[in-house]
Amino acid sequence: MVDIQNISVGYDENIVLRNVSLKIYERDFLGIVGPNGGGKTTLVKSILGLLKPVSGSIIFPDKELKNRIGYMPQINLIDRKFPILVSEVIESGLMAKKNTSKSEKQEMVRLIMKEMDIEYIAGKPIGILSGGQMQRVLLARAIVNNPALLILDEPSSYVDQRFESHFYQLLKELNKNAAIVLVSHDIETVRSNAKNIAYVEETLDYKTLIL
Numbered sequence: 001m002v003d004i005q006n007i008s009v010g011y012d013e014n015i016v017l018r019n020v021s022l023k024i025y026e027r028d029f030l031g032i033v034g035p036n037g038g039g040k041t042t043l044v045k046s047i048l049g050l051l052k053p054v055s056g057s058i059i060f061p062d063k064e065l066k067n068r069i070g071y072m073p074q075i076n077l078i079d080r081k082f083p084i085l086v087s088e089v090i091e092s093g094l095m096a097k098k099n100t101s102k103s104e105k106q107e108m109v110r111l112i113m114k115e116m117d118i119e120y121i122a123g124k125p126i127g128i129l130s131g132g133q134m135q136r137v138l139l140a141r142a143i144v145n146n147p148a149l150l151i152l153d154e155p156s157s158y159v160d161q162r163f164e165s166h167f168y169q170l171l172k173e174l175n176k177n178a179a180i181v182l183v184s185h186d187i188e189t190v191r192s193n194a195k196n197i198a199y200v201e202e203t204l205d206y207k208t209l210i211l
Contacts, residue, residue: 001026001065001149001179002047007056009039009046015054016042020204024149028179029171031194033187038201040183041074044153047181067096070147070178072138074154080127086137087113087122093141112144131158139167143174150174151181156189168193 002024009017017039024030024047032040045051046058048071060066070093090109094100100108113119116136121129129137135158142150155167171180171193184190190197199205 001028001060001062003059003061004047005057005059007046007053007058009042009051009053016202017046017200017204018202019056020200021056022198022204022206024179024181026148026179027175027177028181029175029193029195030179030181031190031197032181032183032200033185033190033197034200036185040200041153043200043204044071044151044181044183047151065148068145068148070142070145070150072142072150072152072155075131075134075138075158078126078134078138080129082126084126085122086118086124086126086129089126089137090141090144093144096145108144109140112140116140132163134158135167136163139170147178149179149181151183153183154185155182156184156186 004020004022006019006021007017008015008019020043032043034040042051046053048069049066087109090112091105094105094108097105110119113122116139118133118136118140121133121137126134126137135155139155142152156164168189171182174180182190182194197207199207
């Protein structure tokens with residue numbers, strides 16, 4: 001699905017990733033681990049097209065895949081002061097569906113909110129949500145478009161123990177039809193859920209757990 005070929009990525013003259021190569025396959029469940037500042041989020045941003053590699057290339061054999069990537073960012077990247085409602089946040093995950101009517105999008109949002117059990121906060125601003133509520137909202141936004149590739153950046157940082165087991169069970173269900181990339185500092189969580197693990201600390205070490 002994604003073929004990362006020998007990329008180096010940096011900010012200004014500071015190279016954060018160096019000569020990284022990695023393939024993401026259909027229905028893969030790839031865990032990305034490594035120390036803070038090691039380049040995990042930089043790798044994710046490169047896959048999403050938010051950062052352009054200094055060298056190397058990222059190839060999508062299926063060009064349409066770029067429109068079918070779901071992304072759940074780190075919670076500290078969310079501006080809680082931004083005046084937007086929960087339902088609007090989730091609907092923003094449907095921007096790639098340009099030929100879908102407003103009413104169809106609203107129905108898709110309603111269904112995913114029901115699945116996430118967050119219908120009761122649909123009209124609330126994100127600034128008043130708890131960490132666990134925000135986790136559900138951002139996951140709903142990431143999967144509302146039925147992604148072929150789902151990227152999750154430190155999802156456990158939202159801290160909602162009541163939802164955690166359901167969260168990872170839901171990921172296993174999603175993994176039946178979608179590839180998942182899970183970035184986490186929690187190695188045990190990654191080991192319990194991932195099929196493959198990539199250790200990122202400027203360069204990359206890749207290990208297969210399940211063939």
